[in-house]
Amino acid sequence: MVLADECFRIFETSPEMGAEAEARWGLVEHAWEAGVSTSLVSIEYDAGKGAFCSTDNGARRRSLASAKAALNGYQKGQCFYCYADIELEGKQACDVDHFFPHVxxxxxxxxxxxxxxxxxxxxxxxxxxxxxxxxRVPEIAYLERLSRRNEFLISSHHPLREAIIAQTGATEEERRAFLSRMDRLAIDHLIHRWGTTARGSATF
Structure with a gap:
């Protein structure tokens, strides 16, 4: 495989793209090292490590890739909710947020x-x-945005594709039904919804 000069220039001018590529590669590489298909790699977020981790035989956890870099490709450097520009590192670094609260x-x-x-x-x-x-539970408009994000990662054959399918359903209809059910359960328990105003131009 040969990388043209244009590719190197892209990575030099867009460091976030390089970080995302490295994060994606880390997920695929782990599956190869484990000798299994990416569809068999169980991936979840470890807040303490700030990274996605795989679980081997339900016990040993291994850090795979920066969660922020892996998720940022779709969001294009913007907040999921208000579209404000975000940073992956530094004092004003963005957070990895649980759409449906972790509680x-x-x-x-x-x-x-x-x-x-x-x-x-x-x-x-x-x-x-x-x-x-x-x-609090995000307003319904954000739920549709989450659904679009998940479907994009699946259709683009992102390394996280199989994890999303395993966690939410094999078909788009099943995945939409799963999110709708989660929304109903979440609002039953937490009651209050939350929303905000856009602070940037929508790009996703």
Whole structure:
């Protein structure tokens, strides 16, 4: 395989693209090392490590790739909720947010709230600012946005594709039904919805 000079120039001018490519490669490489198909790699988010991890035989966990870099390709450097520009590192770095609050883990057994399907990148203001989301359920419009994101990752054959399918359903109809059911359960437990105003131009 030969990389043309144009490819190197792209990575030099867009460091986020290089980080995303490295994160994607890490996920695929792990599957190869484990000697299994990517469809058999169980992937979830480890907040302590700030990375996706795989679980081997339900016990040993291994860090795979930066969660932020792996998720950022679709969001194009913007907050999932308000479209403000976000940074992956630094004092104003974005957060990896659980779309349906992680607190629901104890209320809805059998659902992996740390799964790829439920993770987005959010600016600090949206996630934990004065009028931030915290443990509230996003408005319905954001649920459709999450569905589009998941379907994009699946159709683009992103390395996280199989994890999303395994966690939410084999067909688009099943996945939409899963998200709708999660929304109903979430609002039953948490009651309050949350939304914000756009602070940037929508690109996804």
């Amino acid at each position: 629901l883990s104890t209320s809805i057994p059998g659902v992996n709230m740390d799964g790829v399907w439920n993770l987005v990148l959010a600016c600090p203001e949206c996630n934990r600012g004065v009028e931030g989301k915290f443990a």
